[in-house]
Amino acid sequence: MTTDAGDRLRTLLPQNAAERLQSLRLAEGRATLVLDATGLATSDRDAMEAAVKQALEGDAEVSEVRVAMMADKADEAAPVKSGPVQKIIAVGSGKGGVGKSTVATNLAVALARSGRKVGVVDADIYGPSQARLLGTEGQKPVAHDSRLVPVASQWGVPVLSMAHLSNPGQAIAWRGPMASGAVTQLLQGHWDDAEIIVVDLPPGTGDIQLTMLQKFKPAGAVIVSTPQDLALMDATRAVELFSKSGVPIIGVVENMAGYICPHCGEVSDPFGTGGAEAAAREMGTAFLGRIPLDIAIRRESDAGTPTAAGDGPQAEAFANLARSVADWVDSR
Numbered sequence: 001m002t003t004d005a006g007d008r009l010r011t012l013l014p015q016n017a018a019e020r021l022q023s024l025r026l027a028e029g030r031a032t033l034v035l036d037a038t039g040l041a042t043s044d045r046d047a048m049e050a051a052v053k054q055a056l057e058g059d060a061e062v063s064e065v066r067v068a069m070m071a072d073k074a075d076e077a078a079p080v081k082s083g084p085v086q087k088i089i090a091v092g093s094g095k096g097g098v099g100k101s102t103v104a105t106n107l108a109v110a111l112a113r114s115g116r117k118v119g120v121v122d123a124d125i126y127g128p129s130q131a132r133l134l135g136t137e138g139q140k141p142v143a144h145d146s147r148l149v150p151v152a153s154q155w156g157v158p159v160l161s162m163a164h165l166s167n168p169g170q171a172i173a174w175r176g177p178m179a180s181g182a183v184t185q186l187l188q189g190h191w192d193d194a195e196i197i198v199v200d201l202p203p204g205t206g207d208i209q210l211t212m213l214q215k216f217k218p219a220g221a222v223i224v225s226t227p228q229d230l231a232l233m234d235a236t237r238a239v240e241l242f243s244k245s246g247v248p249i250i251g252v253v254e255n256m257a258g259y260i261c262p263h264c265g266e267v268s269d270p271f272g273t274g275g276a277e278a279a280a281r282e283m284g285t286a287f288l289g290r291i292p293l294d295i296a297i298r299r300e301s302d303a304g305t306p307t308a309a310g311d312g313p314q315a316e317a318f319a320n321l322a323r324s325v326a327d328w329v330d331s332r
C-alpha cells in the first residue's frame with residue numbers, strides 16, 4: 001500500500017474510529033484495520049465497525065473491508081460480560097502437562113450430563129487443545145453481529161478455541177495483552193444459553209494468567225495438580241495467583257493419582273497417595289477428588305470422545321467432580 005493510499009483512507013475514517021486505529025493495510029483491494037476496542041460496549045463496537053465499513057467501501061481502491069476489534073489494554077477494559085452468563089469457572093494449574101485441559105473438558109461434559117447448560121472457552125491460546133478434546137477439530141465458528149457463535153460438539157457442550165480460528169499447527173505468538181484480547185473475543189461469543197462457562201487457562205502463574213483473571217473475573221477456580229511434590233509446589237503458586245486476583249478457589253483436583261494397570265486393572269501409587277489432599281487442607285482449600293492415571297483417559301481424549309461421556313469408573317470420578325463444582329456454584 002502506498003503511504004498516500006493509507007493517508008487517504010485514514011482521512012475517510014469517522015473521528016472516533018481514527019482515534020482507535022492501531023493499523024491499516026490495503027492489499028489487492030482488501031483494507032484490513034485493527035482498532036482498539038478497549039472499554040467499548042458491544043453495541044458501540046458494532047456501530048463503529050459498520051461506520052468504518054461504510055466510510056471505506058466508497059473508495060475506488062477498496063473492494064472489501066475487514067475490521068478487527070481488539071480490547072488490548074486489559075487493565076482498562078470493561079469486565080467481560082457475555083449475555084446472561086452467570087458463572088465463569090476457571091480451570092488452572094501451576095505448570096503444564098498435569099491434565100488441566102483434560103479435566104476442564106470432562107468437568108464440562110459431566111456438568112452437561114447432569115443437566116447444566118455449559119460452554120467451554122479455551123483460553124490456553126498458545127497450546128489450544130479443546131477442539132481436539134471435544135471432537136470439533138476442523139470446524140470454524142461463524143460470526144453473528146460481530147460475535148463468534150460457539151461450535152457445537154456432540155457432547156452437548158459448545159466450545160470456542162483459538163484452534164477453531166487458526167490453521168492446525170500454526171504458531172501463535174502474541175504479546176500478553178493481545179492474548180487476553182483474543183480470549184475476550186472467545187468469551188464474548190454468543191454464550192446466551194450457557195449458565196456456566198468452563199475456561200481452560202494457559203498453564204502457569206505468570207502475567208498472562210493474572211491479566212486474564214483480572215479481566216474476565218471468574219466466579220471460581222479449580223486447580224489441577226498431580227501427586228508429585230513439585231507439582232504441588234506449583235499448585236501452591238496457582239492458589240496464590242487466584243487469591244491475588246480475588247478469585248475464590250473451589251478446590252484442588254488430584255489428577256493422574258494412582259496408576260491403573262491396563263492389563264490387570266490393579267491400582268498402584270508410583271507418586272505416593274494423599275499428597276494433594278493434605279496440601280489442599282494446608283492451603284485451606286477444598287479437595288475435589290482424584291482422577292487416576294488411566295491409559296483409557298488419554299486414548300479417549302485423543303479421539304475426541306471425553307471419558308466423562310462414557311459409563312466407566314473414571315466417568316463416575318468426573319461426575320463426582322462436577323457435583324462438587326455444581327454445589328459450589330449453587331451455594332453462591
Ligand SMILES: Nc1ncnc2c1ncn2[C@@H]1O[C@H](COP(=O)(O)OP(=O)(O)OP(=O)(O)O)[C@@H](O)[C@H]1O
Pocket residue numbers: 093095096097098099100101102103124127129202203255256257291292293294295296297298299301302
Ligand atoms: N488422568 C489421566 N490419565 C491418563 N492420561 C491423562 C490423564 N490426564 C491427562 N492425561 C494425558 O496427559 C497429557 C496432558 O494432558 P493435558 O493436555 O490435559 O494437560 P495440560 O495440563 O492441559 O497441559 P498443557 O496445558 O501444558 O498443554 C495428555 O496426553 C492427556 O491425554
